[in-house]
Amino acid sequence: MKDSQRRRVLVTGGAGFLGSHLCERLVADGADVLCVDNFYTGTKDNLRAVAAEPLFELLRHDITFPLYVEVDEIYNLACPASPVHYQFDPVQTTKTSVHGAINMLGLAKRVKAKIFQASTSEVYGDPTVHPQKENYWGHVNPVGARSCYDEGKRCAETLFFDYRRQHNLPVKVARIFNTYGPRMHPNDGRVVSNFIVQALQGKPISVYGKGRQTRSFCYVSDLMDGIVKLMASDDDFTGPVNLGNPHECTVLELAERIIELCGSRSQIVFEPLPSDDPARRCPDITLARAMLKWEPTVPLAEGLARTIEYFDQLLRNRGQLRNSAVSEARA
Numbered sequence: 001m002k003d004s005q006r007r008r009v010l011v012t013g014g015a016g017f018l019g020s021h022l023c024e025r026l027v028a029d030g031a032d033v034l035c036v037d038n039f040y041t042g043t044k045d046n047l048r049a050v051a052a053e054p055l056f057e058l059l060r061h062d063i064t065f066p067l068y069v070e071v072d073e074i075y076n077l078a079c080p081a082s083p084v085h086y087q088f089d090p091v092q093t094t095k096t097s098v099h100g101a102i103n104m105l106g107l108a109k110r111v112k113a114k115i116f117q118a119s120t121s122e123v124y125g126d127p128t129v130h131p132q133k134e135n136y137w138g139h140v141n142p143v144g145a146r147s148c149y150d151e152g153k154r155c156a157e158t159l160f161f162d163y164r165r166q167h168n169l170p171v172k173v174a175r176i177f178n179t180y181g182p183r184m185h186p187n188d189g190r191v192v193s194n195f196i197v198q199a200l201q202g203k204p205i206s207v208y209g210k211g212r213q214t215r216s217f218c219y220v221s222d223l224m225d226g227i228v229k230l231m232a233s234d235d236d237f238t239g240p241v242n243l244g245n246p247h248e249c250t251v252l253e254l255a256e257r258i259i260e261l262c263g264s265r266s267q268i269v270f271e272p273l274p275s276d277d278p279a280r281r282c283p284d285i286t287l288a289r290a291m292l293k294w295e296p297t298v299p300l301a302e303g304l305a306r307t308i309e310y311f312d313q314l315l316r317n318r319g320q321l322r323n324s325a326v327s328e329a330r331a
């Protein structure tokens with residue numbers, strides 16, 4: 001393919017968990033990828049597989065400041081995503097969602113680019129409707145510990161749809177539900193990474209509350225397929241569209257599953273439930289099935305096994321694992 005025919009794609013937050021998988025996927029698909037990241041939670045390590053590719057370029061930049069580049073498509077993923085990370089500097093979290101969206105939408109308008117927004121199931125808050133459909137407006141505390149993220153993402157959605165209405169910008173908004181897989185940050189406090197690291201190290205598994213709250217976990221490769229399909233869909237289809245795995249499980253069931261898959265002797269301990277922790281969360285993906293012909297295909301046990309393998313290797317490389325529970329279980 002001639003360079004002049006190649007799609008030039010900007011991925012913000014490209015050094016993070018999801019962003020790094022997206023950069024890899026887009027380079028593999030033949031796109032010319034510019035990854036922008038301020039390394040707040042992401043790392044260059046996450047990009048090791050694509051760093052040397054001629055089609056890949058990395059720029060250190062904070063999207064709360066304007067950016068002037070020439071691209072055809074923008075994937076806006078920059079924003080800390082785990083409650084521990086986004087609550088560490090909540091003002092910066094809201095700035096990243098809101099100022100970041102304004103800057104990226106302004107860029108898209110100037111260069112006439114199609115723009116994708118990584119929104120979240122958190123826009124539904126602690127939902128009173130179950131499972132959550134896109135037409136549910138949500139149940140969000142505007143002044144709580146999670147609000148910097150929830151309200152920031154809600155405002156970003158508003159901006160995307162106002163740019164669509166006011167400037168006819170091609171926008172694509174996905175509401176992403178809990179996604180897991182290799183390259184999750186080992187210390188970001190998210191449930192899958194926490195439980196796996198604890199189980200591999202033989203430490204107590206920290207279940208918050210009674211563990212009866214539910215989540216629905218999507219493996220990262222399934223999510224990537226959904227994002228790519230959404231971006232390739234007709235311009236009339238803007239979303240918001242739920243992308244997630246509709247298989248719902250309790251946090252306690254997840255803990256038991258991970259202990260078993262790790263062959264771990266860890267015990268479960270119950271710790272206080274964080275404030276505003278949603279009680280139930282499960283996507284209704286009827287819209288994604290109909291419009292994108294998309295649904296997740298990786299079962300939880302398989303995705304967890306791949307993720308456990310990743311963390312086992314990571315901890316071993318860091319000398320944080322004397323005897324690997326996974327390799328012991330396999331032996």
Ligand code: NAD
Pocket residue numbers: 012013014015016017018019036037038039040041042043061062063064076077078079080081082085096100118119120121175176177178179180185
């Ligand atoms: P992550 O923390 O691994 O990645 C976020 C990336 O954004 C990091 O590389 C970070 O350094 C970068 N970043 C943060 N602030 C920035 C700024 N101001 N300028 C430039 N870069 C900045 O999180 P993730 O899980 O990969 O999530 C990526 C996106 O997907 C986020 O927008 C998140 O809200 C959304 N999302 C993720 C999930 C999930 O389950 N992982 C669920 C819903 C939505």
Ligand code: UDP
Pocket residue numbers: 082083178189190191192194195206207208209211213215251273274277278
């Ligand atoms: N959780 C838990 N133990 C942990 C980390 C999280 O019980 O060590 C629970 C948390 O209270 C929530 C669920 O797991 O109910 C998912 O948490 P996570 O931070 O992964 O994502 P959330 O969906 O809350 O944004």
